[in-house]
Amino acid sequence: MTTSPPFLSSLINIPTPNSRIMIVSDEGLKAESRIGARVRVKESVKVYHVPKVPEFELTGKIGVLKQYVGVHKGKKISANLPYKVEFVADEVLGRDGNPVKFTAHMREDEFEFLD
Numbered sequence: 494m495t496t497s498p499p500f501l502s503s504l505i506n507i508p509t510p511n512s513r514i515m516i517v518s519d520e521g522l523k524a525e526s527r528i529g530a531r532v533r534v535k536e537s538v539k540v541y542h543v544p545k546v547p548e549f550e551l552t553g554k555i556g557v558l559k560q561y562v563g564v565h566k567g568k569k570i571s572a573n574l575p576y577k578v579e580f581v582a583d584e585v586l587g588r589d590g591n592p593v594k595f596t597a598h599m600r601e602d603e604f605e606f607l608d
Contacts, residue, residue, distance in 0.1 A: 524561035524576070532558055532578060532604040540597050546585055551597065555607065556580040559596065574598035 534551040543549040556578040563575035576599045585593045 524563065527606065528558055528560065530558045531607040532556055533607055534599075534604050536603040538597070538599065538603055540595075543582055543585060543595050544587065544593055546582070549582065549585075551580065554580055556597075556604075562598070572598075574600055576601060576604070578604065 533555050534553060536552070538551040540549050540551060541547070558576060559579045560577040561575055562577060563569060563572045577596055578599055579594060579596045582593045582595065587593045
């Protein structure tokens with residue numbers, strides 16, 4: 494039996510003992526397709542990591558879905574808050590006088606899609 498050189502097997506996509514098989518869930522694909530969508534927070538959610546504000550209420554705020562972290566390297570992981578949403582706090586100004594941007598990790602039942 495002849496074996497092909499390692500560089501040849503990667504070109505013709507023959508699995509080798511060291512290759513990894515990606516496992517992708519339908520949930521991950523669905524969530525990844527929604528990245529960039531605008532969302533509105535519908536539940537009462539408070540965050541405590543916004544600069545210059547001791548606590549910040551997100552109810553009714555509109556943000557942009559930036560990342561889904563429920564899948565890592567093709568495998569589903571048990572992330573409690575799998576959606577990363579970016580918000581702009583218009584009422585809080587930073588050092589440069591512009592509104593402060595921040596992200597919050599959320600569950601899907603805490604927000605609704607606008608797009």
